[in-house]
Amino acid sequence: SSRHWGPIYVKLTETGFMQLFYERGLEKPFREFKLEVNHEISDPKLQNxxxxxxxxxxxxxxVLYKEKRKYQxxxxxxxxxxxxxxxxxxxTDYSDFISIISAIQDVLFxxxxxxxxSTVYQNYIEEEITLxxxxxxxxxxxxxxxxxxQHSVVTYIHVLSFISGMTDCRLGFNDILVKGNEVVSRQDIMPTTTTKWVRLHECQFHGSVDEELFHSSRMVVFTPLDACKFELMRFRTVFSExxxxxxxxTxxxxxxxxxxxxxxxxxxTGFSSNRDNLSQVPCENVTIRHPVPAEWVNYFRRDSVL
Known part of the structure; x- marks a missing residue:
């Protein structure tokens, strides 16, 4: 195969274009494309x-999402x-890796x-919205x-919806600013309550959200993009444990x-989710990174034997 890794310089412009250069300092990129709403970042991977x-x-x-009917x-x-x-x-630089992911996420957001x-009047067989x-x-x-x-806790909320026509969706939180003023809809047969409240800091919203309404009611009202996964909002909270x-x-x-x-x-044993046997969530996909000298890498490799 002729596919191989080669060094390039990547630039994100203020207008949302990603430019690829053979080296830093060149005026003309060898490739350029605009980031669009139907673009998604894959899960990070480690490859040889x-x-x-x-x-x-x-x-x-x-990514193009479609509704499909299966009969088997x-x-x-x-x-x-x-x-x-x-x-x-x-x-190979993990700091640069995290930086480019964050920069792309900001542009898409x-x-x-x-x-x-063309999709406003599309009718879905089964309507669905996922957060x-x-x-x-x-x-x-x-x-x-x-x-x-030092610590930082940031919450990201993404939405993927398949809803016929244009309609407003509402999302509420256990926001401490609405404590005591909760509104229960008449159709809620079993209203839910919460004893855990959070304070939202530095809320940022997608362009589909009515920000003025949020600041007055603390309710997130938005018109979701059709068949497109997008970041609805992000906010910070304080680590309370x-x-x-x-x-x-080590x-x-x-x-x-x-x-x-x-x-x-x-x-x-003092962490809240570790104290309740019924609500414990197992830790999955735990990765531990140990910085080691480059000349040590081969000592950590294992050769497979057929």
Whole structure:
């Protein structure tokens, strides 16, 4: 195969264009395209790069969601996305990797909310709206005592909807500013209550949201884009737990030419979700990154034997 990794310089313009240059300082990119509302960032991956390590990669895909009817083994209506790769980027520098993902997300988030008039009167067999809520926690711990020195908690909410016509959707939160003023709709047979309230900070919204109405009612009212996954809003909260869900303990032992590295995940009994056996959520896909010298990489490789 002629496919291989090559060094390039990537630039995001203020108008939402991604430009690819063979090297920094050139005036004309060898490729340029505009980020659009139907573009999505793939999940990050680690791939083999060379004999010295692996490379962090992401794709930008053009995703077209369609409603499909299946008849095997029984009639079923599904909403699926067809992906077409626009570009694939990779870097061995994890900081640069996180930076480019964040920059692309910001551009997609601030794209104007344009309504496709060709789909306004589309009727779906089964209407559906899905919300994907992701909490991102970042923290810096002190050496020795594992005390939390700095932290950041950001919540991202994405929406994917298949709704006939143009309609307003409403989203409410356990926002402490509405505590005591909750409104229960008449059609809610079993109204839900909450004892856990949060304070939302630095709320940012997609162009489809009525921001003035949110500030007056604390209700997120928006007209969703049709068959398109988009970021609805993001906000910050304060980490209210006294302890982290788990801590990491690492020991390195050097015996001549042999280096032994061991790590333990220590679960915290003081973390709220760890105290209730009925509501425990197992930790999945836990990744621990140990910075090691480049010349050590081969010692961590395992050769498979057929």
């Amino acid at each position: 790069y060379d004999e010295n390590g692996r490379i962090h990669t992401i794709r930008i895909d053009r 083994p029984m009639p079923l209506v599904t909403h699926t996305g067809e992906r077409e790769q626009v570009v694939k980027l990779g870097t 601030h794209l104007p909310a344009i309504v496709d008039l 994907d809520v992701k909490d991102e926690f970042r923290g810096i711990l002190g050496k020795g005592d594992n005390r939390l020195l 006294k302890t982290l869900p788990f801590t990491l303990r 020991v390195v032992c050097v015996r001549g030419a042999e280096v032994e590295l061991q790590s333990w995940l220590v679960m915290s």
